[in-house]
Amino acid sequence: MLGPRESSLWHMISAPTIWALHFCVVYGWTASVCARGPDPAAARLGIGIATAVALLGIAVVGWRAWRQWDYLDDYDYEHDGPSVEDRREFLGHAGWLLAIVSAIGVIFVGMPALFIETCL
């Protein structure tokens, strides 16, 4: 669906995409739960589930990106040659770093759930 790993950009940006979706889901869910009738417990539960699912997704994406980079194979983190291998490793390397940033972002976005007590 996302195209071949070694040339498609989609694999590289799927972690930030999960982060963006998580952001929308958390904000939308909290707003609608609180508008229907203040229910901080439901808001917290929903944010918790969304955050767990997003982190799981990012972990999978990140693991595959790490494999694609296969750093431990050749300890190579310069990928500026015009070869299929360099392109594959570059996309994997970037995808791995983006997965780390996305995981941090998802945790920060989800963190208020630990403290939320009212809807107002």
Add this chain to the structure above:
Amino acid sequence: MAGSRRRAGRDPLNVGRVLPAVLIAILLGGCSGVQSVLDPAGRDAEVLARLFWWMLGGAVILWVLMNGLLVYVSRIDTRPLSARAAEWLIIGGGIVFPTVVLAGLLSFALSEMPEQRAPGSGLTVSVTGESWWWRVEYLPDGAETPVVSANEIRLPVGRRSEITLNAHRVIHSFWIPALGGKTDMIPGRETRMSLEPTRAGEFRGQCAEFCGESHALMALGAVVMDEDAFAAWLEKEAAPAVPPESDAARRGQAVFNAEGCGACHAVRGTAASGRVGPDLTHVGGRVSLAAGILPMTAEALMRWIRDPEAIKPGAMMPGYDHLSDDDLSALAAYLEGLT
């Protein structure tokens, strides 16, 4: 030519030398006083001030460390780092360290939030943002009808009061820096906050969301009183207006009625019952006039009534510059007497 121009343009004050001093004075001036975050007089403001000092301390330490490092590697020891050391510096200093610091600061800040929204006990004050003044209604525990006031909020010290916020037509934001954080006032949507003052005194609030021409002139007197003094004040505020006592004040009331001020302003206990403008039943007892902008003096009252537009651009009150000074001062005497 150039010399004469320079001489002509020479500033007798020597801006270069005076400016830093002025800036420092302005900065330090913000550290105390009636409208300062750094001079807290409420539980919530204390939390925010503490947060600020922690953040400032952290920022200063980081700044010194970063610049120290920069000086060290560019001036003191300029040998190149090994690839391995550079890698650890980037991963440790560029990813792990900021993530840990930010996560710590974020959880610290978030953990302070529930308390900022703790429910009040007893008094509820409902404040509505208008252009460019505040409608204020007090609802003590169990009361059915609110005590209506304006442009000033009074709270008892040592207990948490509930503040409900609304806005008429445009967005405003309610902020009394010495007492607590700020909360937006949004038309059609009620928001809330609570405040627990810890020190009696007079403070000042300010609208903190751009709301039109006179946004910057939309301030708010805030008075924190001992529990007993507050109860006595609220009882007085709930009572109808005191009848005018002096001749001037009586004449002022006649002018007030003749000019139709009562179409917009209420003076409870009289025929004046307008709700467009601030309630004037006890206007003379407020600490300031026109939403924290003028002192509560006869002179200021006359200036305001003669030409509100000159004091607050866009003010929703017509000017009365056709009135004689006599009539104006009679009006001022009447309003000042409405304590």
